[in-house]
Amino acid sequence: MIKIDIPRCCVLLQVKDWELSDFHMVERELLELLRDTFTNESEDIIARWGYGQMVLLKAIKGTTDVEYLKTGLSAVQERLTKKLDCQTLIGVGEIYEAIDIGRSYREAKQALKVATKAATMAFYEDLTLEVALAELSDKTRETIIEKVIGELLHEEDLLVTLQTYFDEQLSIKQTAQQLHIHSNTLQNHYS
Secondary structure: OOOOOOEEEEEEEEOOOOOOOOOOOHHHHHHHHHHHHHHOOOOOOEEEEEEEEEEEEEOOOOOOHHHHHHHHHHHHHHHHHHOOOOOEEHHHHHHHHEHHHHHHHHHHHHHHHHHHHOEEEEEEHOOOOHHHHHHOOOOHHHHHHHHHHHHHHHHHHHHHHHHHHHHHOHHHHHHHHHHHHOOOHHHHHHH
C-alpha cells in the first residue's frame, strides 16, 4: 500500500545517447539501478515517464534522506554511464506533501532543463538564476545581457582581468601575478 501522507520530492531521470532498438534494455537497467540503489524504500514510487525516462517520487523523512538521495542519484548516474555508455540527466524538485507533489514535478522539469544544458544533475533548490534564464528565449537573454553588461563588453582590459580572475579561482593574488601588476593596484582599480 502506498502511503500518501509523507513528504516526497519528484526526480526526473532521462537517458540520452542510446539506440532506439535498445530502449527496453535501457529502461530495464535504469529501473533496476533505481531499485538497487534505493533498496529499502517501499514508500518510493518509480514509474516510466517516456522513452528512456523515469520518474521517482522519493519519500523524504529528514535531511539525512536528502543526502542519501544525492549520493544515490550520483551513483545511478555513474553506473548507468559506465554500464551502457550513455548520458543520464537528472532533475530534482523540492520536497512537498502529497497535495503539492505537482509543484515538485514542475520544479524537477525546470531542473532537468538546466541539467540538459549542463549535461549533469540539477536540484531545483540549488538553482535561481539558471531556472530564470532557462525560461527565457535566446533573444530575450541576449537583450538582457546587452542592457545589463553591454557597455562592459567593449572594455577589453576589464574582460581580460575578469577572465584571469575566474581562471585563477577568484584569487586576487594569483590574478595580479598573472597580469604582472601589484595586488593593491588590482584591488584599487576594480573596486
